[in-house]
Amino acid sequence: MSTKITTAELNNFQKVSYAKIEPTGNLVVLAGKNGAGKTSTNDGLEATLTGHNGRNIKRPVKDGHGKASIEVKLSDGSTLIRGYTPSGTTLKGLDAAGNKFGQRELDARISSLGIDGRKFISMGEKDQLKALLSIVDLPFDPAEMDAERKRVFDERANVGRDGKAIGDVVFDKSLPTEETSVAALLEEYRAAEALEQSHRDDRDCLTGAHAEIDRINAEIGNLIALRSTHERDVDSLKEKIGNHAPMPDVPAIRASIDGAEESNAAIRTNNAAIQQAKRQHNLREKYTELTAELGAIDKRKADGLAAAEMPIEGLTFDEEGVLYQGVPFSRASGREQLIVSCAMIMATNPEIRVIVIRDGNVLDMEGMELLTDMAESTDFQIFIEIVKEDKGDEEYFFSDGELA
Structure with missing residues (x-):
């Protein structure tokens, strides 16, 4: 069974004053200028699903406010509430029957690579290879x-x-x-x-x-x-x-x-x-x-x-690390790296199928279409940030911490 986000509501989290996201498709575009609240939204989703990371989230509460919260509702009827106060952070999880659950139960339902679309890109070569080998069923032992x-x-x-x-x-x-x-x-x-x-x-x-x-x-x-x-x-x-x-x-x-x-x-x-x-x-x-x-x-x-069966066509490896289209993964283009990194998360086949992408501008039109096709074929939900000066036909456009 695949589970996705039906509603995400953020209050006074980082640069977001208030935002309510109700996705309707597999690709959810978060558009707006730099500093408008797009990244804060994805940070909130990631912190709620995978746990708070103090190194990445230094000041979770919006300046001038005493507390912050992110409430996420999932398609299986579960509700997650990540709260922040000056004393720290808490996570409250309730399933459809009202039973409580915590981060450990959540971790078992999300990808081993988390939900950050760039996670695989940020890993070292050895860890990338280890992650790929944990996913792919090979007829031989690579180490042997x-x-x-x-x-x-x-x-x-x-x-x-x-x-x-x-x-x-x-x-x-x-x-x-x-x-x-x-x-x-x-x-x-x-x-x-x-x-x-x-x-x-x-x-x-x-x-x-x-x-x-x-x-x-x-x-x-x-x-x-x-x-x-x-x-x-x-x-x-x-x-x-x-x-x-x-x-x-x-x-x-x-x-x-x-x-x-x-x-x-x-x-x-x-x-x-x-x-x-x-x-x-x-x-x-x-x-x-x-x-x-x-x-x-x-x-x-x-x-x-x-x-x-590789996570994506063209992906392979040698004794030194992961290769894409015959060259080291680190030498692939930004678009190629992002597409492969998302494919890796999809290939882990988690229950909660959510990915957040903070650098969507590395994708051209063809890349966006490919990512959309991948999300639809694997029933994944992708929240992708796009830097834009003016509002177009995007479903969610951020301006000064709120949705326009």
Whole structure:
């Protein structure tokens, strides 16, 4: 059920001597010159519905008078009387059955943003975002999504930084990745030396055998038997030498040993470069994956926002605050800010549907028409001040604290 003001009567409140407002439509225009009583009327309505604010209302009683009062009657039959005397202020609330109620009961029936049309505008960016999120039903938790996005963004930044730190990597594809074993080469070298020594020993033995034959031949007559023995030795050695394995290239082996460490150093350096190149490639792939993940998060958020029913078309938010038509809310025009701020109050769907606007002159004709349409579609009642020098066709025109 929506409740609106049917009658508002002000006596000696601020600059108003006496004024009685009986709204007939959703948009109630309070016109007049500056200081004529328009703002005092809206101050009185706000003080009666939302409570007295000593910071905003310094001297509630009109100069020269001892007391002031604002009596507001609501469409549900309730009556509110805000009284002011030198000793303070009181609120008397009676429902249609005559039962008393106070400010706490009123607070439960009005918007959490109050009734001031500029309330949302005056809030800080964080509070604006908090207010919007309390109204909009989103398919995701903005705080959790922002935290997830920050985690992925930070991880991607670290990956990108590590990849850049590696720089340009150059390596030789022709080099083997396995280093030459110096120990194995040394073992091969020792075996070759031993084999070479064995061959020399065999050749020395052959030389000695021939010498012995020569000596025996000199004593041939006496040493036939001995010569036969040595001849057999010669045959045996010839056979052994004939079965010798091919001689390894000992100088080449020595050269391999001498160049192995230098070659291994080059291989180690090249292998390190290959590993860096692989790591850089992996980092680039990870960076691409994280970029895609960020895109997915942003799309999920965009889809959620697109599906959410905002208080007004064009309103959205990011991690820093509320946006309107794609720009920070604080950079929107005065007209846009006021329209959005009123839409926020309407979106809270309170029982008492009243808004007061003190700076209606920021609205052009199109803005007034839009505000009227919004008030009618949501069954809200808007009391809006317009500064005018002369009375026109306005329902309520203030002059020197009274209605003309």
